[in-house]
Amino acid sequence: MDKTMHAIEVENLTKIYGKGETAVTAIADATFQVKPGELVAILGPSGSGKTTLLTSIGLINEPTHGKVVIDGTTVADEGWLPGIDLKRLRREKLGFIFQHHNLIPFLTALENVMVALEINNLPKNEAKNRATELLAALNLGHRLTNYPMALSGGEAQRVAIARALANKPKVILADEPTAALDTVNGKNVMALLKKLAVGNNSAILVVTHDHRMVEGFDRIFHVSDGRIADETNNLGEE
Template sequence: MERKVIVDIKGVAKHYGAGEARVDALRNLDLQVHAGEVVALLGPSGSGKTTLLNIIGCIIAPSEGQVSLDGELVFDTRWLRNDLRRLRLDKIGFIFQAHNLLPFLNATDNVALVLQLAGKSRAQAQERALELLDYLEVGNRARAMPALLSGGEAQRVAIARALANTPRIILADEPTAALDSARAGIVMDLLRKLAAEQEACIIAVTHDEKILDRFDRLFHLRDGRLEDDR
């Protein structure tokens, strides 16, 4: 059975400036990522990885092309939805290099926040947050503030937050950069498992060669163009 296309990018380009000062960050780029797939974006600094991640995350608008997310065309020369934050809240989960947990909320509340933003009641949000933390084996740190969590624990809480609203797309920016190789492997295995279970796709920017074997596909970005390596 053919898997559903979750991220569908056609002819996307992004350039900054004009005339001689014009910089082409992305050129005529096509990309399809299917449900359950875990893909990596590789490339040297300045190759356009983060720009692509920002476009898929509806953070910056492409200069040209079309973007469809979970079967919905969201960009076609302009954004077709006004509520991009709501779109992100419902469909996209973000995992950051430095976990980016809110320092004034404990682990549970960091996860529960996105649920409450999506309209869940406090009790429902807390219950689901605790479930997720237990699932990611940090349930025993549910009341801990982010400053008291180890790097691995904090990253798991961040993953729980990214998964809270059961998004179809998870965007990860160097998700294992702050972890040792053993923990990096564990986190990647976890992401693979979640992608399979939730029929979500995971797109990760990474430089970490130790975890490349955990991805289904590797995309190299060179001079704003995409090359599928696998």
């Protein structure tokens, strides 16, 4: 397979916390690829290492060993590559969705999306137009001037999705995006992510412990004790 076709490439990714006798291997020898437009779930119980895997791919947590390539750019190979600008890569290539939406409380819905664009040096007017379009596309056109506190859980998570999509990232990483939502809202968010993965041609990697939320995902990695135990496709085939 042509390597440039992959949005995410992970090869023998290992993360060890601590040293010597206190060393804990959070993730060991993870190897997989995710194509653009693919919706992948990392499923596993608490403490299985799924968030460590996500943060290593998200350029937050430095891998101890192994290689990470994001949209054709090698970012880690036995540690971060020297001179790599992690913040710029996070801005330009990655979008994040969090468990509790993590909207900035003192910014309106529109400003929460605009801030991601302005951080990426988009002029204010362009940022405003793009943010407005995105929010309207997510049925939040009537909520532009509302603060996060005035939004429902589902609405806040949709604003967070708009923020994650603002810079048209190649990879969207979602950490338990439905954990704070009820089942209906959770399923709606997952359906929206699937739609966006296809529509934007972005690879979406979702960490979750809830089996009910991964219906329709292209692939599911089951993580247990720091290892990818197995992989299933959307048909449940191993």
